[in-house]
Amino acid sequence: MTTPIIEMRGIQKHFGAVHALRNVNFSLMPGEILGLVGDNSAGKSTLMKVMTGAYQRDDGDVLFKGASTQFRSPQESRDVGIEMIYQDFALCGNMDVGQNIFLGRWPRKYGLFVDREKMYAEASTVLKRLKVDVNSVFQKVESLSGGRQQSVAIARAISFNPRVVIFDEPTANLSVMATERLLETMAELKKQGVAQVIISHRLTDIFEVGDRVMVLKRGENVGERYVKHTNEREVLELIVSGTPETALSADEALKRAA
Numbered sequence: 237m238t239t240p241i242i243e244m245r246g247i248q249k250h251f252g253a254v255h256a257l258r259n260v261n262f263s264l265m266p267g268e269i270l271g272l273v274g275d276n277s278a279g280k281s282t283l284m285k286v287m288t289g290a291y292q293r294d295d296g297d298v299l300f301k302g303a304s305t306q307f308r309s310p311q312e313s314r315d316v317g318i319e320m321i322y323q324d325f326a327l328c329g330n331m332d333v334g335q336n337i338f339l340g341r342w343p344r345k346y347g348l349f350v351d352r353e354k355m356y357a358e359a360s361t362v363l364k365r366l367k368v369d370v371n372s373v374f375q376k377v378e379s380l381s382g383g384r385q386q387s388v389a390i391a392r393a394i395s396f397n398p399r400v401v402i403f404d405e406p407t408a409n410l411s412v413m414a415t416e417r418l419l420e421t422m423a424e425l426k427k428q429g430v431a432q433v434i435i436s437h438r439l440t441d442i443f444e445v446g447d448r449v450m451v452l453k454r455g456e457n458v459g460e461r462y463v464k465h466t467n468e469r470e471v472l473e474l475i476v477s478g479t480p481e482t483a484l485s486a487d488e489a490l491k492r493a494a
């Protein structure tokens with residue numbers, strides 16, 4: 237059996253009186269696309285932020301390539317190749333595309349001046365690799381549509397050459413075309429062996445690109461299935477009326493069905 241690129245076991249997280257994650261288990265295989273679904277406030281974003289070190293867990297283990305880790309910040313998980321693209325993109329609107337992609341690490345000349353030529357050339361390369369359609373690396377981000385802003389956020393993430401990418405509700409505000417482009421980008425990254433998590437309310441997206449789907453409800457695991465061996469109706473049923481008793485792993489669910 238292959239070792240998951242990242243695994244979480246028994247994750248607990250509280251925010252004051254809110255018990256956001258209750259003993260949650262999670263695994264992601266290299267090159268796999270996992271759909272993470274559940275109603276609002278189910279704990280999806282929190283679980284991913286615990287994984288990247290944006291939030292600190294109260295209890296449980298996070299294993300990267302089988303080794304126990306404790307990322308104290310997203311910077312630490314970025315260093316091992318984990319990138320999360322947040323719902324709000326976290327970009328600087330008044331800066332241009334190139335500046336955003338290399339935010340916080342603009343290439344320097346003589347350790348002093350920003351090497352603009354190098355920065356924009358590399359920004360163009362990353363955008364081409366993604367096959368995204370941003371007209372110019374000199375455009376201000378605030379002048380771009382939601383879909384293109386998202387492309388910039390993704391380009392920034394990809395420029396770190398990650399092994400794991402997490403997309404939090406990426407298609408929520410996208411046009412049909414932009415959604416298709418994003419799903420193509422995900423398929424392209426998968427070909428390159430990148431493991432991905434997509435949080436989405438749109439089950440069609442998950443059924444189009446996903447390998448496996450994991451359901452959270454009120455901070456608990458309530459089920460997991462291989463996309464090939466389930467359908468939108470069954471997943472919806474788990475989202476609405478799943479319980480800890482229905483929380484079979486995808487492999488267990490397969491065996492039971494056999």
Ligand SMILES: Nc1ncnc2c1ncn2[C@@H]1O[C@H](COP(=O)(O)OP(=O)(O)O)[C@@H](O)[C@H]1O
Pocket residue numbers: 251254256274275276277278279280281282283
């Ligand atoms: N930074 C925070 N401070 C306080 N409560 C939070 C914070 N982040 C999330 N929560 C709470 O944790 C629960 C899970 O939230 P979240 O992970 O955002 O759910 P989802 O992404 O599935 O919609 C919710 O009750 C939410 O209000």
Ligand SMILES: [Mg+2]
Pocket residue numbers: 280281282404
């Ligand atoms: Mg969320």
